[in-house]
Amino acid sequence: MTVACLDLAGTTVSDGDNVRTAFAEAIATLGIVSGTAAYGRALARFHESRGGSKIAIFRSLFDEDRAQAANLAFERSYDDLVDRRGLTPVPGADDALLRIRAAGIRVCLLTGFGRSTQARIIDALGWWDRVDLTLCPADVPRGRPWPDLVLTAALRLGADDVRQIAVCGDTANDMLTGRRSGASIVAGVLTGAHDRDHLLTAGATHILPSVAALTDLILPAPVDDTVTADHR
Template structure:
């Protein structure tokens, strides 16, 4: 690995990448739509869920704003319902890491790579995920759209992490996620390593089309450095 390719910061997605989603987000989206009278089995529900699935990885409030472009109050009501439903689903079903995720976090730490988790969830839901997994000490930074700028597919949160850790060169950044939005954010931020995983929302071809430099089966296969051997 050349100096230009040396990875010092890894920006990792949560649900579907490091955390097994187990349809929690899908359940919360369905319940949020239901709270607005958009119920399963209707054409309106089918259209809304198609939009939501295409938009996985985006900020949740922005997903609802695109769904209800002329009604900010309705978008905010749907987003609040999603947040409440997601927290309740975590309470009911719990969360588990994707197999190999925790060992990958350990490998990154051992190699001196700073780890930032990035999500389209709200700060409230992000906190619930990290509390449930007891991951606060496993990551160096956790960012969501409420931390400023735009959420994915824009590069803002990746670049926020780069500024936080004083990354010398954006080519020293790795981005890993399960959605096209993750891939776009990584490419737009200039990351040299943009890795799609097949444990979440989007298939291999869509990840490649969005700019993945690698597509691997899971976070356990993340092509990052191992700790240097002692001299």
């Protein structure tokens, strides 16, 4: 492997219900509240679209002006939740980032969040020195499930072959992005939005309990240089 593309919320960052809460608060600003049929439909769309561009999700629900208003409300709500609740890495994620980079594999953090929210998360975790590149939907023509984010990471990080890329995420959209990009490892983790069946159906090549297990999958095995004596 030469490049590892890792998702944020639910994969490397413990999400809890922050994203769902921010989404519910955002659509509430447009009058869509809990208990209504419109709320149920919107939450179903949100769950199925996890991992995708947040503005794209809102555009699938509303006209452009309302989508932009909802997206702005989402970002404000999420930022407020980060301020009140804080953020923590998925257990083992920080060590995984360090080990992957120490092995010479370049790390890109991908997200469906907007740029300011992505930066807010990385600031909160102090991860700027853990990664080589960060990408969000604003950096590419098409967000997930299209392959653009992974292929852009390959270009910017100088990958020689897409088969030398590993993708890791917690949603079906993460898996689709990885498979469409040609990455040879597309690992789904069980710490986020979608379950094993959802991830496998979307094309996961591996299912891991968490991103902490990714290192064993992509790092070269240690060489045993011990020599057994010949006691003839």
